Amino acid sequence: MNQILDFAKALADANRLKIVGLLVQQPYSVEELAALLNLKASTVSHHLSKLSQVGLVNAKTESYYNVYQLDEKALENKSKSLFSQENLSASVADIDADAYDNKVLKDYVKKDGSLKTIPAQQKKLEAILRYIVKSFKVGKRYTEKQVNEILSKYHEDTASLRRELIGFKLMKREGGGGEYWRE
Amino acid sequence: MNQILDFAKALADANRLKIVGLLVQQPYSVEELAALLNLKASTVSHHLSKLSQVGLVNAKTESYYNVYQLDEKALENKSKSLFSQENLSASVADIDADAYDNKVLKDYVKKDGSLKTIPAQQKKLEAILRYIVKSFKVGKRYTEKQVNEILSKYHEDTASLRRELIGFKLMKREGGGGEYWRE
DNA sequence: AATCCATTTCGATACTTATCGAATTAAATT
DNA sequence: AATTTAATTCGATAAGTATCGAAATGGATT
Numbered sequence: 001m002n003q004i005l006d007f008a009k010a011l012a013d014a015n016r017l018k019i020v021g022l023l024v025q026q027p028y029s030v031e032e033l034a035a036l037l038n039l040k041a042s043t044v045s046h047h048l049s050k051l052s053q054v055g056l057v058n059a060k061t062e063s064y065y066n067v068y069q070l071d072e073k074a075l076e077n078k079s080k081s082l083f084s085q086e087n088l089s090a091s092v093a094d095i096d097a098d099a100y101d102n103k104v105l106k107d108y109v110k111k112d113g114s115l116k117t118i119p120a121q122q123k124k125l126e127a128i129l130r131y132i133v134k135s136f137k138v139g140k141r142y143t144e145k146q147v148n149e150i151l152s153k154y155h156e157d158t159a160s161l162r163r164e165l166i167g168f169k170l171m172k173r174e175g176g177g178g179e180y181w182r183e
Numbered sequence: 184m185n186q187i188l189d190f191a192k193a194l195a196d197a198n199r200l201k202i203v204g205l206l207v208q209q210p211y212s213v214e215e216l217a218a219l220l221n222l223k224a225s226t227v228s229h230h231l232s233k234l235s236q237v238g239l240v241n242a243k244t245e246s247y248y249n250v251y252q253l254d255e256k257a258l259e260n261k262s263k264s265l266f267s268q269e270n271l272s273a274s275v276a277d278i279d280a281d282a283y284d285n286k287v288l289k290d291y292v293k294k295d296g297s298l299k300t301i302p303a304q305q306k307k308l309e310a311i312l313r314y315i316v317k318s319f320k321v322g323k324r325y326t327e328k329q330v331n332e333i334l335s336k337y338h339e340d341t342a343s344l345r346r347e348l349i350g351f352k353l354m355k356r357e358g359g360g361g362e363y364w365r366e
Numbered sequence: 367a368a369t370c371c372a373t374t375t376c377g378a379t380a381c382t383t384a385t386c387g388a389a390t391t392a393a394a395t396t
Numbered sequence: 397a398a399t400t401t402a403a404t405t406c407g408a409t410a411a412g413t414a415t416c417g418a419a420a421t422g423g424a425t426t
Contacts, residue, residue, distance in 0.1 A: 083262030
């Protein structure tokens with residue numbers, strides 16, 4: 001599931017690093033690796049299984065032996081691309097939305113409930129909007145004037161708030177008539 | 184000491200990856216990270232300590248808070264260079280080159296120095312022969328009778344041992360005369 | 367078919383480490 | 397100086413995993 005985590009875990013063991021280091025030079029069988037590392041074959045098998053799961057090594061059967069070799073391209077590709085900032089940002093995807101919202105609210109909402117400023121960052125803005133939209137009853141129709149009146153409790157720039165609520169699809173607007181509602 | 188291992192270990196934890204992912208976007212204090220990750224501050228502090236040890240993050244004190252930020256260059260440099268084949272080969276530095284031979288000897292040589300059996304596998308046989316050949320002085324000439332006498336200490340099948348020593352080029356034989364020597 | 371051998375799988379144990387709560391430290395506001 | 401607040405350190409516990417030995421698996425050789 002989480003590629004970065006699995007890759008890092010695969011290399012986060014001294015003996016697995018040694019195995020990779022040995023396989024850089026030439027392929028080895030499980031038995032040979034065990035002898036070289038002073039480990040039992042079953043332990044080495046376990047390590048090779050982890051390395052294989054992330055695609056760093058693969059085995060080819062040769063008569064009795066199971067000869068493992070390093071996938072050099074996989075090593076190079078993954079190590080150079082996996083830890084990019086983009087990929088790391090993806091690790092954040094499943095962060096508790098409520099916890100994040102609470103924190104943002106704490107940062108941006110004054111004691112009286114109004115906003116210090118309107119956040120520039122999308123994620124933060126969205127959290128703020130989820131908070132604001134609760135002031136509107138689900139299903140009820142509002143005129144633009146009514147919408148502005150409610151939004152003015154939060155920030156003087158009601159036009160921006162109104163636009164963002166629509167943009168993030170937290171509220172809907174009917175084409176010409178200027179009616180707003182929350183679904 | 185082992186840079187690669189420490190770096191991989193630092194990133195081999197889901198919550199530390201999330202921390203890095205969050206810090207990609209902006210700096211955070213320990214308290215904020217704890218709120219976002221649903222962890223206690225002491226735990227986050229522990230994680231930040233590990234990330235800091237490998238130079239991925241650094242803190243600057245701001246009034247009450249200790250604000251951590253990502254060292255983006257360190258992240259990029261280390262992730263792209265650390266897992267190169269050269270560096271990984273270095274992990275092998277402390278492996279005993281004779282470990283494999285030692286393992287084979289342990290398996291096949293009895294306490295009195297003689298062989299349990301003569302290994303059938305080439306690699307093992309070669310390791311055994313490298314051990315046996317040390318009984319012959321370099322350069323000295325031996326008759327076949329003398330060779331057999333020495334080999335009989337290891338195994339009754341002296342003919343096989345003699346043949347294999349020649350086959351693996353650990354000893355030489357002069358065409359007709361039946362003289363053997365080690366170069 | 368029967369046997370042999372390396373490898374894998376499984377169950378148990380030991381070691382590492384993530385996590386928490388409490389106590390301590392450090393810094394800034396009162 | 398006293399107090400407040402965030403951060404770190406410490407001790408204990410729980411969770412994860414490396415390691416081993418024994419048993420099972422799967423090919424290959426006889």
